[in-house]
Amino acid sequence: MSGLLxxxxxxxxxxxxxxxNALSFSVAKGxxxxxxxxxxxxxxxxxxxINGVYRADAGDIVFDGLRFEAIHPQKAAHLGIGRTFQxxxxxxxxxxxxxxxxxxxxxxxxxxxxxxFRLGRDGAERHGFLARAERTMSFLGLDRHAxxxxxxxxxxxxxxxxxxxxxxxxxxxxxxxxxxxxMNQEEKEEMSRVIREVNRxxxxxxxxxxxDVGIVLNLASHVVVLDYGRKxxxxxxxxxxxxxxxxxxxxGTVH
Amino acid sequence: xxxxxESAPTxxxxxxxxxxxxxxxxxxxxxxxxxxxxxxxxxLSSIIIPTVIMGLAGIGLNxxxxxxxxVSIGSAAFMSIGAFSTYNLLLRAPFLPLPVVLILAGxxxxxxxxxxxxxxxxxxxxxxxxxxxxxxxxxxxxFTNFSWFSNDSQSLTISAPRLQILDYDLQSATGRxxxxxxxxxxLIALAFAIVKSRVGREWxxxxxMDVAASVxxxxxxxxxxxSFGISSFFLGIAGALWAFGYLGTSDAHAFNLDKSFQILFIxxxxxxxxxxxxFLGAAxxxxxxxxxxxxxxxxxxxxxxxQGALANLQHIIFGTIIIVxxxxxxxxxxxxxxxxxxxxxSRTRSSG
Numbered sequence: 001m002s003g004l005l006x007x008x009x010x011x012x013x014x015x016x017x018x019x020x021n022a023l024s025f026s027v028a029k030g031x032x033x034x035x036x037x038x039x040x041x042x043x044x045x046x047x048x049x050i051n052g053v054y055r056a057d058a059g060d061i062v063f064d065g066l067r068f069e070a071i072h073p074q075k076a077a078h079l080g081i082g083r084t085f086q087x088x089x090x091x092x093x094x095x096x097x098x099x100x101x102x103x104x105x106x107x108x109x110x111x112x113x114x115x116x117f118r119l120g121r122d123g124a125e126r127h128g129f130l131a132r133a134e135r136t137m138s139f140l141g142l143d144r145h146a147x148x149x150x151x152x153x154x155x156x157x158x159x160x161x162x163x164x165x166x167x168x169x170x171x172x173x174x175x176x177x178x179x180x181x182x183m184n185q186e187e188k189e190e191m192s193r194v195i196r197e198v199n200r201x202x203x204x205x206x207x208x209x210x211x212d213v214g215i216v217l218n219l220a221s222h223v224v225v226l227d228y229g230r231k232x233x234x235x236x237x238x239x240x241x242x243x244x245x246x247x248x249x250x251x252g253t254v255h
Numbered sequence: 256x257x258x259x260x261e262s263a264p265t266x267x268x269x270x271x272x273x274x275x276x277x278x279x280x281x282x283x284x285x286x287x288x289x290x291x292x293x294x295x296x297x298x299l300s301s302i303i304i305p306t307v308i309m310g311l312a313g314i315g316l317n318x319x320x321x322x323x324x325x326v327s328i329g330s331a332a333f334m335s336i337g338a339f340s341t342y343n344l345l346l347r348a349p350f351l352p353l354p355v356v357l358i359l360a361g362x363x364x365x366x367x368x369x370x371x372x373x374x375x376x377x378x379x380x381x382x383x384x385x386x387x388x389x390x391x392x393x394x395x396x397x398f399t400n401f402s403w404f405s406n407d408s409q410s411l412t413i414s415a416p417r418l419q420i421l422d423y424d425l426q427s428a429t430g431r432x433x434x435x436x437x438x439x440x441x442l443i444a445l446a447f448a449i450v451k452s453r454v455g456r457e458w459x460x461x462x463x464m465d466v467a468a469s470v471x472x473x474x475x476x477x478x479x480x481x482s483f484g485i486s487s488f489f490l491g492i493a494g495a496l497w498a499f500g501y502l503g504t505s506d507a508h509a510f511n512l513d514k515s516f517q518i519l520f521i522x523x524x525x526x527x528x529x530x531x532x533x534f535l536g537a538a539x540x541x542x543x544x545x546x547x548x549x550x551x552x553x554x555x556x557x558x559x560x561x562q563g564a565l566a567n568l569q570h571i572i573f574g575t576i577i578i579v580x581x582x583x584x585x586x587x588x589x590x591x592x593x594x595x596x597x598x599x600x601s602r603t604r605s606s607g
Contacts, residue, residue, distance in 0.1 A: 115454050118452075
């Protein structure tokens with residue numbers, strides 16, 4: 001099998017505690033892949049390994065044909081891996097617009113002197129950035145809030161800003177860490193709709209973490225179930241739903 | 256796409272009629288130019304010049320601390336580099352005009368800033384602050400132990416061989432004022448250009464959440480070092496102005512740890528991540544001790560006994576004012592000023 005993202009026997013431990021245990025799976029281009037599993041199953045750690053915030057102890061990752069054992073987060077961004085955070089890691093004293101613009105940083109090609117003296121490539125960069133940011137904000141319904149400081153916004157909107165910041169750079173792969181945490185049913189469905197749109201309109205492959213199994217099985221085309229850092233199941237939502245191990249470990253008890 | 260709504264502002268709209276900003280800038284420049292006609296030499300030399308220079312130094316630290324979120328308590332070291340570089344360049348390369356010398360001195364300070372900024376790639380917060388102390392002590396030691404830097408003078412002091420631009424002598428109070436204010440105005444413009452550019456945005460992103468900044472592809476290490484460099488560029492030029500535009504004759508101890516802390520206070524009191532706030536902070540730092548001095552002449556404090564006790568009392572009062580200010584106005588004097596302007600504006604609006 002070959003996909004946009006492949007993990008081969010990836011292991012990670014913190015001071016002897018195994019967070020990921022020889023994990024392998026593959027994400028095909030264009031799909032929405034959901035990672036589910038109880039708290040502490042290693043889901044967030046997995047995203048952190050994929051975009052280089054953590055360094056795996058063993059195993060390797062292939063993204064878009066490039067094989068690596070460890071990657072610097074900036075390199076991951078430049079390869080086209082976007083990311084949102086479980087606890088919004090927004091630039092809290094900046095406005096929504098500035099947060100989204102910051103998401104474009106890796107596309108900046110004007111030099112320092114061009115930037116500060118507004119010469120050469122700076123003009124095109126400023127205009128291009130602003131246009132892309134406005135488009136992304138309007139797509140996510142954030143244009144009304146563009147000038148507001150993000151720390152003053154309600155939580156649900158902050159989640160959207162986080163998504164906008166990752167999305168604006170046009171990532172090939174979008175890693176979403178609990179994009180619906182703390183939302184009510186209605187908001188979750190709205191967010192599902194947005195993610196589906198992102199996947200369809202922007203063509204980004206999505207890997208997301210979500211606890212609400214009902215939502216996940218509707219949204220995702222591919223589900224990977226983790227438990228104590230191991231892979232418990234991997235397949236289409238219907239297969240996973242019927243998997244007896246999954247029912248025993250997760251679906252049957254938690255939901 | 257619908258038009259961006261001018262939503263009910265929780266903050267005031269930051270886009271007042273364009274004319275107002277331009278008028279304010281022009282008025283400010285005219286006022287700055289007219290100051291020597293209104294102020295006598297005492298005011299110029301002892302109050303206005305040091306306030307402006309310290310405000311400029313505050314900008315230097317604020318770019319690093321307020322905008323990039325990196326703490327430094329070694330600011331005075333970079334000022335001393337600027338001062339000693341200016342001295343040596345004027346002395347050893349007399350063909351260079353003063354503006355070029357100031358820029359070169361700033362660049363030398365910037366290079367030192369980048370080097371002493373290297374620890375910021377590994378450590379942050381309090382620990383980084385402690386490591387910048389290294390710069391503070393190193394340069395004070397360097398300039399007091401190697402007399403080459405002060406042209407082998409016995410007293411290890413440096414005084415500017417000449418202060419002139421195109422045959423205009425700038426030694427008078429007015430001349431020094433114009434040198435200081437012209438340099439400062441240019442550097443204020445540069446500071447605004449930087450913080451309003453992509454560079455400034457990336458600095459603030461790093462300040463607010465450095466992991467996220469890295470994950471979205473900002474070159475965090477490079478930006479941090481750039482911040483140290485630019486901050487030190489400003490500080491270096493401020494140091495040169497302090498040594499020759501204000502003191503006249505100076506030595507390494509004019510840039511001791513005390514001075515670094517003063518600059519830190521200027522940033523905190525004036526307002527973190529502001530440009531003009533630094534001048535409010537500087538005015539506070541420069542004026543408060545003078546006011547306390549004057550006050551002690553008016554009020555009979557002879558019951559305190561000797562002069563030493565009086566000086567200590569002034570320190571205590573000064574410290575108390577800072578503490579009260581920080582509790583009452585944690586965002587600094589600039590936010591107090593901003594609220595004042597808003598109140599005034601809404602009053603004129605309701606009456607008009």
